[in-house]
Amino acid sequence: MIEATSCGGVVIFRGKILLLYKNYKHRYDGWVLPKGTVEAGEEYKETALREVKEETNVAASIIKYVGKSQYTFNTPNDTVVKDVHWYLMMADSYHSKPQKEEYFVDSGYYKYHEAYHMLKFSNEKQILEKAYSEYLDLKRSNLWGSHKYF
Known part of the structure; x- marks a missing residue:
């Protein structure tokens, strides 16, 4: 068994959530949240911001940590157990550009x-629920977009 760690973001701009559509040789396709693998020497926050930028071309800001999801998948040689650390993030525009290489x-x-209904994976739906609830709480408290929480 191989253990792997990724980090990603629930990126929100003006109440809307950033999603990506992946289509890999018609074997894997669906809407997902941006995330990716931690590189050597990188902190989780750095990974999350880098992956959001690489996969969507969005320069987001981290608002807060929202939790961890876990899933497993099989490779030809082994089973991979992946932990994904998620952050609530804020973008500063609606512009995004999907990373074709991925x-x-x-x-x-x-x-x-x-x-919520577009997301392919139930663990990402759960993270979206949690992150969006945090976003609404911050918005109700007039803290969203004010930089008071940084």
């Missing part, structure tokens, strides 16, 4: 209920 063919911002 088989992302579309990206965009969607209303919460749309994003």
Whole structure:
């Protein structure tokens, strides 16, 4: 068994959530949240910001840590257990550009209920629920977008 760690973001701009559509040789396709593997010497926050930037071309800011999800998958030689650390992030525009080299063919911002139903994986839906709840709490407290929480 191999253990792996990734980090990603639930990126929000004006109440909408950033999603990516991945299509890998028609074997893997669906809407996902941006995330990727931790590189040597990198802190989790750095990984999350880098991966969001690489996969979507969005320069986001981390607001807060929202939790960890875990899943397993099989490779030809082994089983991989992956932990993913998630951050609530804020973007400063609706602009995004999917990273073609990673088989992302579309990206965009969607209303919460749309994003929730579009996401392919249940563990990402759970993280979206938690992150969006945190976003709403910050918004109700007039803290979203004010930099008071940095």
